[in-house]
Amino acid sequence: MTAKANKNDGILCVPIMDDMTIYNAQSLKETLLGYCHAGTQELQLDLSAVAEIDSAGLQLLLLLKAEAQKRGFTLRLLRHSEAVIEIFELLKLGMYFGDPIVIPANWKKS
Template sequence: MANRKKKSDPPLVIAEDMTIYNAEAQKQRLLDALLATERLEIDLSAVSEIDSAGFQLLVLVKREARRLDKEALIVAHSEAVREVLDSYNMAAAFGDPLLIPAVKA
C-alpha cells in the first residue's frame, strides 16, 4: 500500500444526520464509495447529529478500508462528529486530522 499511488476522488459528502434512522442507507453508500476507489475522503462537516449507530458506521468504514488495503479518511468534521469522537476517545485511533474552524478556535 505504501508505494502504490492512491487515486483521489472528490470527497463523499454526508449532509444528513448520522443516526439510527439513516444508518442502513448510509452504510451502503459508504461501502459502495469505498469499493469504487483506493482512497475515500469523507466530508462530515454538514452532519448536525450523530449517534452510536453513526459512530459504528465510521468504525466499519475504517475497518473495511484496512481490510481492503485502501484508505478512508474523514477530511472535514462537524462539531457533532468531533464531540462523538472525543466522547469515545477515538480521535487519535481514527488518525484523521481534526481541524477546528477559526470561528470556533
C-alpha cells in the first residue's frame, strides 16, 4: 500500500497509489486512520491512481467521512479516477461526499 502524506498547515494531502480493494483495504485503513488525529484540519485524498475500487474500498471512504465528521476535520476527495467516478455514479454517492467530480474529456466510459 502506498499512501504518503504531504503536510501543509494542518492540511494533509495523500495520494492513493494502489487499488482500493479487499486485498489492501486493511493496510490502507490503518494508514489513513493514522492521519485522522487532533492536528488534522483537512485530509485530502488524491484518487487519480485508483484503477480499481470495490465495496471494501468504498467502505473505507465512508469510514473516513464518518471519522472526519466525528473528529471535526474536513475530508476532501480529489482527482477522482474513472473507477471511482463509476462507482460513485452507480451508487449516487457524489453528493454524499460533496466534492466536485471532474470527468475528463478522454474518459473511456463503456
